[in-house]
Amino acid sequence: MSSVLSDAHLTEGMRSVFVELLVHGPLSRAEAARRLDLSPSAVTKLTKPLLENGYLLHQPLGDRSTMGRPSQPLAVDPARAALIGVKLTEDALFAVRTDLRAEIQHELRRPLISHAVDDVVTRIGEAVRDLTGSGQPPAALGISLAGTASGGDPVVLTSPFLGWRNVPLGDLVAAATGLPAVVENDVRALTAAQQWFGAGVGRSSFALVTVGAGLGCGLVIGDRLVSGAGRGTGLVGHLPIHDNGPLCEMGHRGCARAYASSAAIRRAVASTLDRPGLTFEACLALAGEGQPVARRIFEEAGRALGQVVATVANITGVQLVILSGEAVAMYDVCAEAFDAALTAHTHWTSTPVEVVVKPFTFSEWARGAAVIALQHRILGR
Amino acid sequence: MSSVLSDAHLTEGMRSVFVELLVHGPLSRAEAARRLDLSPSAVTKLTKPLLENGYLLHQPLGDRSTMGRPSQPLAVDPARAALIGVKLTEDALFAVRTDLRAEIQHELRRPLISHAVDDVVTRIGEAVRDLTGSGQPPAALGISLAGTASGGDPVVLTSPFLGWRNVPLGDLVAAATGLPAVVENDVRALTAAQQWFGAGVGRSSFALVTVGAGLGCGLVIGDRLVSGAGRGTGLVGHLPIHDNGPLCEMGHRGCARAYASSAAIRRAVASTLDRPGLTFEACLALAGEGQPVARRIFEEAGRALGQVVATVANITGVQLVILSGEAVAMYDVCAEAFDAALTAHTHWTSTPVEVVVKPFTFSEWARGAAVIALQHRILGR
DNA sequence: ACAAATTTGTTGATGATGTCAAGGAATGAA
DNA sequence: TTCATTCCTTGACATCATCAACAAATTTGT
Incomplete structure (x- = not known):
């Protein structure tokens, strides 16, 4: 079971089912088919490899009030993969490790003394190591900060408060950590978190x-x-x-x-x-x-x-x-x-x-970054 | 050659090629393939029925500056179908007949004495008849007006200045004229016209x-x-x-x-x-x-x-x-x-x-309505 | 208790749609 | 003339979703 959300050759259909189950909680195959405007047989076929690879789990049956054969709810296994989210501010770095549903498992805060790009990249690498420990390696990493970071998978960013212009932060962090890394504006990242899990x-x-x-x-x-x-x-x-x-x-x-x-x-x-x-x-x-x-x-x-x-x-x-x-x-x-x-x-x-x-804690910023990483990993942009 | 843009069983792929050619002028098959991220063979296959049905025409070859076999530009035949656009104001009705590229061919203005729904529907029917004459029947009809008309294919609309609430204007006009009819907010209609042809x-x-x-x-x-x-x-x-x-x-x-x-x-x-x-x-x-x-x-x-x-x-x-x-x-x-x-x-x-x-004439409002009809006809919403 | 109704989930055949590989067509360049 | 280049076409193939049929698991009604 190697790298997550990438090796299993996710087709377009599998992606849509996976996202639907991830975002809209446990659903029966029939219900997912209705929502996605697919035939039930398509959902059966699409979920089979996802179940085999451990992305999906059968849920215990819920309400039994309806007629007919009871539905078998499917849900994404949130522990199947971990994500890292990092929020940069002028003087600190916040990082969280989350599960697939962006629930925060660990978090940490580090002062950011230097604004030199190399130093920041190093600090991020340390934070990732500390959050990962001996656990499973994270599937992806997202970084968010104030400023006009480009949208999507951006490699280049401009940040007034760090004094950066056209820094390929995503690539640098990816090289330093070995993880796929993306950068996004912090407000947009928070918006993404609300879109999928809020x-x-x-x-x-x-x-x-x-x-x-x-x-x-x-x-x-x-x-x-x-x-x-x-x-x-x-x-x-x-x-x-x-x-x-x-x-x-x-x-x-x-x-x-x-x-x-x-x-x-x-x-x-x-x-x-x-x-x-x-x-x-x-x-x-x-x-x-x-x-x-x-x-x-x-x-x-x-x-x-x-x-x-x-x-x-x-x-x-x-x-x-x-x-x-x-x-x-x-x-x-x-x-x-x-x-x-x-x-x-x-x-x-x-x-x-x-x-x-929405009641707010500062780690929400980093959580948003994790969701950006997740969306990018699954949707490919 | 019966009703336009509907009988030919337009598949998803054919639609995308058609729209690309309609909006972005004459393109070679190879160029269309690049833009739509399709293989050249797919474009050949998708355009064949469109050419046979007269939706597309071969253009005379343009620049011959490049190497290799010259490309054969394809373009939508704008005369293949006509559209009607109607703009309603408090005291008048403006209607235009356009070709597939929303170029206005005829236009007319009629006073709107009564705000009674039946009367307005009748007036629209008359306008359509007068614009059609003995020419080919229009493929679709769009109506635009100020107010919170619902988006897309709306059947129901609310208009403060006409004193209407929940009037299924689209259905009524469709029944009266025999044409597929949609209603849209006038500003959105104008926006649609700029999107495709502006x-x-x-x-x-x-x-x-x-x-x-x-x-x-x-x-x-x-x-x-x-x-x-x-x-x-x-x-x-x-x-x-x-x-x-x-x-x-x-x-x-x-x-x-x-x-x-x-x-x-x-x-x-x-x-x-x-x-x-x-x-x-x-x-x-x-x-x-x-x-x-x-x-x-x-x-x-x-x-x-x-x-x-x-x-x-x-x-x-x-x-x-x-x-x-x-x-x-x-x-x-x-x-x-x-x-x-x-x-x-x-x-x-x-x-x-x-x-x-954009220099503006009042008929632009009605032209926007025609574009809404066109978009709805082609994209099915 | 048993059959009927109902909804879910699965399977194999079918069909639609796009890619791939191969090759023909039409040109400019050497 | 020959080659490189680009465009276009064709048929074999792969992918993917639907359809029809059916099996499964439950409630409802008698």
Whole structure:
């Protein structure tokens, strides 16, 4: 049983069945056939080699309420392969090891002292080794970071905060680790994770809006992750909100980022209260306690965020928007302002936007990278 | 030679070759094979029945500069079938008859006195008869109008300005004319026309922004026309531009529509100059002559439009935006303001947006409807 | 208890569709 | 004239999904 998801000569049909079972949980052959618009016999034939190779397992029978022969649910064996996901930030490296359903098994965090390409590649290699240990070698590796990483299987990336331009990070890491490696923008990676294993399951189109150090937006339209070639997608951070709002780092007045990024919120609360040492979490706590300055600033942030979400939904037509990111906890203290702004700016001819708030931990970024690796490995792009 | 594009039992492969030749002009078999990632032999086999049925024609040989046996270009015979496109407005019906490449052959305009469904269906039937005459019967019919018409092959539509809700217009017209009929939102129809026969050819993603009575936006992402199910797409009309701008019809302050719609511009110029009878065209002429009020108002419109285009490009990541619509001529008098706003609001990490301004005549709306009919007929959705 | 109905899953024959290998056709270059 | 090159075609072959038939496992009804 050699390298995973590659030797078994996965045909197109087998891939589609595998993905359907991976994403939509255990399904009987008959149900899979209906969903994929295939004949039952085709599913039988396609699943046979997958079962033999251990990719699929028979599940214990579930409900027995229906008539006729009970169905035999099939499911992907999540332990059949492992994936590595790495998220790079300016000063740290987060890595996770996940199973095939992107459930995190191990994680680690390492400081990133040097931004030299070789050093980063070495650090990633060490992290992979430490996460792998004596276990089965991972099937693939994904790397995510902020910046305009190219979409798909990209070999070349440009990252402002690392000071990189046209670095073939994927190839370098692949050479250093011996694993197939891909690089992707972090927000898109997170979007991919939601598409296959999160709130986006079963939705052919949705948007993910992240709030944290900045604002981000990922799109899935027509079952495909949108990746603007050359241009980034989801650049919502500098959407103008008010003419006379606060300034952002780029000198824009009243843009979304100047209202809703965690940095902007922290700055605003800290400077108004003249407590320069305040962290974002402390600001959040203050707002939770009803401190008026903090409350007001979070309220304005919620309003800005609501307008961002409404604008994204109006332009793209998505019905579902997932809220996530390091600072998504702010939703709790600004829900009313958010909802009011969302409703006010949603086009009146449209059905209301569904908003799902995803609790967030930092390892989600790395998990997204693992999903990118998985998708690339299975779909071949 | 019976009904077109249906009897010949078009297989999937034949469809793809046909569309490739239809959209990308004359191509040799070898070139088509390369583009479609097929073997040359496959193209030979797929084109044979299409040639026999008259869908394809051999073109006279073009350049003979290369080595080897000269290629034999194939092209779709545009006269092999005709299409009807109908655009409905509040007070008129525009209809065109086109060939397979959506070139307009005949067009007509009829007043729409009654909004009763039966009357409209009858009017459409008359228009089709008049356009068909004694010529070959059209292969399909498309209808476009403003409002949230469902996407694709829709049978049911909701139109605010006609006062319709859930009218199965496609089925009714199909029954009345005997032709396969589909309904689509007008902006999406125009977008489809640009995708196959306009500035969008060869682009897998682009946006179309229309300016006229309102603002509209159509999207093609990943080679597919985006149609928000339930929610409309491209609802850019009420994008906030300034906090203290003019009011739109919905009571929004300073939204894009209040700046850049032809109605808003006309109102602003006419009321400021106290010349209530001014038409939009007259306003445009005034601005062209340098009349300061008109110039300023068009300048602000251009600024708003530039911001709309930038926002669409930032969120969707499209690299190309096509400008069109009845009032697109305004671009000439506000190009600097438009470009400045576009650059200012374009995310700085991105490559610049390409903007293509399409001169517009009203029959383009109906032509778009014809393209929708064509796409639906060929692709089956 | 037993038969009928119902749904699932399997198997082999069939048909559709594309590739491959081979070769013919039409040209430019040596 | 001969060769290299590119285009196009043909028939053998492989792949893959459907279809029809049937076996399997259960509920329902008598």
